[in-house]
Structures are given as structure tokens and as C-alpha cells.
Amino acid sequence: MRVSRRSANAWNATVHSRATWLLTAMLVIFGVSMLYPFAWLILSSFKTPADIARIPPYLFPETWTLETYRAILGPSASGVDIVGSYVNSLAVTVGTVVSVLFTSSLGGYVFARLKFPGRDFLFYFVLATTMVPFLTLLIPMYIVVDRLHLLNSLWGLVVPAVFSSFGIFLCRQFVYGIPVELYEAAKIDGAGDFTIYTNIIVGMMKPVLSVLAIFTFRASFNSYLWPLVAITDPRKYTLPVALRGMQNTFGSTQYHMVLAGSALACIPPLIVFVAFQRNLVKGVALTGIKG
Amino acid sequence: MSSMTPFERVSVMTHIKSMKLGRYSWLGISYATVLTAFYVLMFVVPFGTAIWLSFHNWDYLQTPVFVGMRNFTRLLSDSGFWSAVKVTAAFSFTEVVIAISLALLLAFALSHLPAISQHSLLFIYNLPVVMPVVASALLWKWLYKPHGGAINALLEVLGVASQPFLYSREQALWCITTMVVWAFLGNTSVVLLAGINEVPVSILEAAKLDGANVWQSFRHVTLPMIQPVLAYQVVSSIIGTVQMFAPFQLMGGPGHSTRTLSLYTYELGFEVLDLGYGAAVSIAMFILLLLATIFELRRRMASWQ
Numbered sequence: 001m002r003v004s005r006r007s008a009n010a011w012n013a014t015v016h017s018r019a020t021w022l023l024t025a026m027l028v029i030f031g032v033s034m035l036y037p038f039a040w041l042i043l044s045s046f047k048t049p050a051d052i053a054r055i056p057p058y059l060f061p062e063t064w065t066l067e068t069y070r071a072i073l074g075p076s077a078s079g080v081d082i083v084g085s086y087v088n089s090l091a092v093t094v095g096t097v098v099s100v101l102f103t104s105s106l107g108g109y110v111f112a113r114l115k116f117p118g119r120d121f122l123f124y125f126v127l128a129t130t131m132v133p134f135l136t137l138l139i140p141m142y143i144v145v146d147r148l149h150l151l152n153s154l155w156g157l158v159v160p161a162v163f164s165s166f167g168i169f170l171c172r173q174f175v176y177g178i179p180v181e182l183y184e185a186a187k188i189d190g191a192g193d194f195t196i197y198t199n200i201i202v203g204m205m206k207p208v209l210s211v212l213a214i215f216t217f218r219a220s221f222n223s224y225l226w227p228l229v230a231i232t233d234p235r236k237y238t239l240p241v242a243l244r245g246m247q248n249t250f251g252s253t254q255y256h257m258v259l260a261g262s263a264l265a266c267i268p269p270l271i272v273f274v275a276f277q278r279n280l281v282k283g284v285a286l287t288g289i290k291g
Numbered sequence: 292m293s294s295m296t297p298f299e300r301v302s303v304m305t306h307i308k309s310m311k312l313g314r315y316s317w318l319g320i321s322y323a324t325v326l327t328a329f330y331v332l333m334f335v336v337p338f339g340t341a342i343w344l345s346f347h348n349w350d351y352l353q354t355p356v357f358v359g360m361r362n363f364t365r366l367l368s369d370s371g372f373w374s375a376v377k378v379t380a381a382f383s384f385t386e387v388v389i390a391i392s393l394a395l396l397l398a399f400a401l402s403h404l405p406a407i408s409q410h411s412l413l414f415i416y417n418l419p420v421v422m423p424v425v426a427s428a429l430l431w432k433w434l435y436k437p438h439g440g441a442i443n444a445l446l447e448v449l450g451v452a453s454q455p456f457l458y459s460r461e462q463a464l465w466c467i468t469t470m471v472v473w474a475f476l477g478n479t480s481v482v483l484l485a486g487i488n489e490v491p492v493s494i495l496e497a498a499k500l501d502g503a504n505v506w507q508s509f510r511h512v513t514l515p516m517i518q519p520v521l522a523y524q525v526v527s528s529i530i531g532t533v534q535m536f537a538p539f540q541l542m543g544g545p546g547h548s549t550r551t552l553s554l555y556t557y558e559l560g561f562e563v564l565d566l567g568y569g570a571a572v573s574i575a576m577f578i579l580l581l582l583a584t585i586f587e588l589r590r591r592m593a594s595w596q
Binding site: 020023024026027028030031034035037038040041053054055056057058059106107110114115116117118119122125126129130131132133134135136137138139140141142143144160162163192193194197218221222224225229239240243244247255258259261262263265266269270273277278 | 314315316317318319320322323326327329330332333334336337338339340341344397400401403404408410412413414415416417418419420421422423424425426427429430431432433434438439440441444447473476477530533534536537541552553556557560561566569570573574576577580581584
């Protein structure tokens with residue numbers, strides 16, 4: 001009796017593990033097919049110009065070369081300054097992420113715990129602004145930023161993004177989950193509101209802030225439409241706008257340049273993603289995105 | 292007041308005092324002031340200007356001329372506008388349906404695997420998400436090349452005739468949709484998996500004991516329990532796809548076959564310099580997006596109550 005139950009369990013476990021293996025295999029195959037375009041991008045950036053123009057194309061380079069990278073990273077040989085746009089993009093992105101993390105964490109705490117006139121109205125107003133498409137605001141934003149003399153300046157890319165409605169919303173939801181008693185106890189001990197924020201609240205917000213950091217980094221580094229209209233000086237181009245410039249210059253004849261530039265553009269977001277991805281699923285579950 | 296004891300009077304006084312001063316946080320007031328100034332400058336003024344502009348004609352150089360409702364009546368008879376509405380709606384609808392179904396399938400499958408496999412597979416699915424959209428668009432444009440493109444080479448191996456892809460009116464929008472699904476699928480899967488992982492194991496086991504198979508427990512337990520996450524994901528996908536710009540500008544098909552409302556607004560504002568009409572189109576886009584969002588939210592609310 002005992003033995004048979006045991007073997008039944010073992011049989012169940014085998015079926016179960018077989019199904020799991022099959023499922024895993026299917027998901028891996030799907031993953032490989034999703035990586036297929038990536039493989040073309042990375043491998044083609046190491047091809048010679050002659051190899052890349054071959055018909056029919058083939059995935060692996062016949063001769064591996066760094067020629068393309070040398071060409072686009074070289075001193076303005078390509079007419080588009082990839083290195084400069086890289087620096088611009090990183091400066092804008094870091095500036096945006098740092099300010100959004102600060103304004104959102106402080107905002108989440110302020111809206112969830114502090115009292116001031118018009119608090120709820122202001123919060124719902126901030127939330128409602130997300131309903132208006134950026135395209136509706138694009139033309140007038142251009143005029144406003146022009147009046148502020150921030151066109152053609154990297155500040156013009158950071159300043160409109162220092163507050164994030166999404167970030168404030170996310171952080172407010174999170175602070176609601178922190179026990180009020182903690183705030184009240186610190187208050188009784190004589191701590192000021194800002195001290196409570198810096199010494200207690202920020203430290204507890206790490207999970208939500210790492211998710212917000214990934215999202216903001218990605219959004220800012222990817223940002224294309226606004227830099228496209230706000231920046232006309234090629235020396236101030238961010239990476240996506242510079243890539244578009246490369247495609248206009250080389251698109252018809254030397255696509256390997258565009259591919260190498262695109263491959264380089266993946267590196268910073270990839271590093272951030274690898275650094276934070278451990279928290280991603282847990283963080284997304286925590287942030288109240290789940291509704 | 293005169294009937295109060297001194298003690299009571301003091302306590303009322305401090306109470307009033309604390310209501311007026313102590314109750315409000317200075318940090319809160321300062322934050323609110325800066326926040327309000329920011330949103331006035333970066334939202335209220337631009338939004339107000341957009342509405343104001345939509346009643347004017349302006350080429351950015353001369354003085355704006357008030358034209359009343361003329362931009363909006365022009366809208367109704369402008370075939371370019373209606374084709375943009377159609378393209379935007381078709382793209383948004385197909386993208387959201389395909390991406391959500393696929394992500395739901397992936398997330399549900401992943402939820403049966405141990406955490407370590409979940410994380411490694413999600414990592415792979417999210418690599419396209421990490422890639423800047425402009426880079427993805429330029430990559431896919433190259434893959435879609437009719438002569439010497441990788442996808443046609445693959446089709447040739449499979450024995451399928453080579454396709455014009457982005458050069459075809461019929462195929463271009465599908466090509467862009469495929470690329471966008473590829474680019475954002477991983478992100479949607481993460482959110483849905485987070486939702487599915489929250490479903491209590493005890494309920495799933497109870498369903499299993501009652502004889503429910505995998506499909507039944509998905510359909511009758513998991514799906515209803517993740518409705519809020521799903522609604523969030525659908526609505527934010529609608530908002531995201533309607534506003535999508537870069538793939539259409541960089542990969543655009545022949546003629547107006549892939550010109551969306553966002554691209555049309557951009558062209559009117561920054562290429563044709565018809566700013567008043569561009570503003571009217573963008574306001575119409577806002578209203579259509581609002582209606583679509585409300586419609587979808589109400590439909591979902593009704594279904595889970």
C-alpha cells in the first residue's frame with residue numbers, strides 16, 4: 001500500500017516534470033525567436049561593408065571586423081557625432097532620473113502623509129494630466145520652451161520632465177502601505193517632516209524607486225519626439241535623434257553604420273536593466289500597478 | 292464662550308491655533324507650490340494654448356488669425372484626417388489584442404515554472420524592451436528590406452515568395468504592428484505575471500481538487516482575479532499605441548497607408564507649419580483617446596462586477 005502510493009506520487013512527479021520541461025522548451029524556443037532580430041543587429045555590426053550588402057544576406061560575418069565601430073566612433077568621420085550624442089543622452093537621462101526619483105519620492109510622501117490645503121484636488125489634477133496625449137501639448141510646449149530660451153539646450157530636455165505624474169502616483173500608493181504609526185512616532189519624537197522623509201521614508205521606498213528608475217531611464221533614454229523638435233543643433237543631438245540622422249545620411253548605402261549605432265544605443269539601458277531586473281517582477285507587484 | 296471654564300477656553304484656543312497653523316505642513320505647502328508652478332507652465336499653459344490655437348490659423352511667423360470653428364469643420368471633410376483615424380484605430384486595436392493575448396499566454400505559462408526559469412526567460416523577453424524604439428525601428432526596417440532583407444531570406448528558405456513588406460500599402464501597417472508587439476511584449480508579460488503570481492495558490496488548488504483542468508482554472512480562477520491588472524495593462528496599451536510616433540515616422544509605408552494621428556499632427560505642426568489646424572487635429576486625437584479609454588474601462592468594470 002505504502003509502496004504503491006509512493007510510486008503513484010513518483011509517477012505524478014514525472015508527468016509533472018515532463019510537462020514542465022516541455023513548457024520550458026517551448027518558452028525557450030519562443031525566446032530564441034525573439035532574439036533573432038537581435039542576432040542580426042549584433043552580428044551585422046561586425047561585418048565588412050561588402051559582406052553586409054550581399055544578397056542573399058547571411059547571419060554570421062565571414063570576416064569579423066571592428067571597421068564599422070571605428071568609423072562611427074572616429075572623430076566625426078561619419079558626419080554624425082555618435083560619441084557626443086551618447087554623452088548628451090546620458091547627461092539628460094541621468095539628470096531626469098535623479099530629479100524624477102527625488103520629486104516622486106518626496107511627492108508620494110507629501111501626498112500620502114502631510115496635510116495642506118488643496119491636497120486631494122492637486123493630486124487628482126496631476127493624475128488627470130496623463131490623459132492628455134503628448135502630441136496635443138507638443139506644439140505649445142515648443143512655444144513655451146522657446147520663450148524660456150531652452151530650445152537647442154539639453155536643459156530644455158530635462159526641465160519639462162523633472163516631475164512625473166506616474167512617479168508621484170506610484171510612490172503615493174507605496175507610502176500608503178507604510179504604517180502611519182511610524183510617521184506619528186517620529187513626529188512625537190520631534191522630527192520635522194523633511195527629516196522623516198530623508199531618514200525613514202526614502203529608505204523604505206527602495207523597491208518602488210528601483211522600478212521607477214528603470215522606467216524613467218528607459219523612457220528618457222528612448223525619448224525621441226521631444227528631442228527631435230526641441231534640438232536642431234547636431235552637437236546637442238541625443239542618441240535616438242542622431243541615429244535618425246545616420247539613417248538619413250547612410251540609410252540607402254551604408255546601413256552597417258546605422259546598425260552599429262543602434263547596437264551601441266542598447267548598452268546603457270541594458271546595463272541598467274541587468275542591474276535592477278532582480279527587483280522587476282517583485283517591484284511591479286509591489287507598486288500597485290496591479291490596481 | 293463666557294460660560295467656559297478657563298481650562299476649556301485654553302484648550303479650544305490651542306485647538307483653533309493648531310487647526311490654522313500646526314495642522315498644515317510647511318513641507319507640503321512648499322512642495323505643492325513648486326508642483327503647481329511646474330504644472331501650470333508645462334501643462335495648463337500648453338493645453339490652454341492648444342485649445343486657443345485650434346480656433347486660429349497660424350504659420351508661426353505672422354499674427355494668428357481667429358477663424359472660429361473653421362478648423363473643426365475642415366476636420367470633418369478632411370480625408371487625410373479620417374485616414375489617420377482609421378490607421379490609428381486599426382493599429383491600436385490589433386496591437387493591443389495581439390500583445391495582450393500573447394503576453395497573457397506567456398505569463399500564464401511562465402507562472403507554472405520555478406522562479407529561476409521565470410526570471411531567466413523574462414530577461415530574454417525583455418531584451419527588445421530595453422532597446423531604444425528608434426534603434427528597433429531602424430533594425431526592423433533593414434530586416435524588412437524587399438531585396439536582401441533577412442526576413443525575405445528566411446521566407447525563401449521556407450519556400451515562400453519574397454514580399455514587399457514596408458513598400459506595400461496592405462502590408463506596411465502589419466509590419467509595423469509586428470515590430471511594436473515584439474518591442475513591448477516583454478514589458479506586458481512582466482506586469483501580467485506579477486498579477487498572476489498574486490493569485491493565491493490555495494484557490495488554484497481548490498479548483499484542481501474540484502476537477503478543473505488547466506484551461507478551466509485559467510478561465511474561471513486566474514482570469515477573473517487578474518481583471519484589475521489586465522484592465523490597467525489594456526488601458527495603458529491603448530494610450531501608448533495611440534500616441535506612438537517613432538516607428539511610423541521612421542518605417543512609414545507608401546502614401547498615407549501608415550500615417551497615424553500622431554504623425555499627422557507632427558507634420559502639420561512642424562513640416563507644413565499649419566499650427567492651428569494641427570492643434571485641432573491633436574485636440575480631436577485627445578477626445579478620441581479619452582472616449583476609447585472610458586469605453587474600455589466601463590466595459591471592463593461591468594464585466595468584473
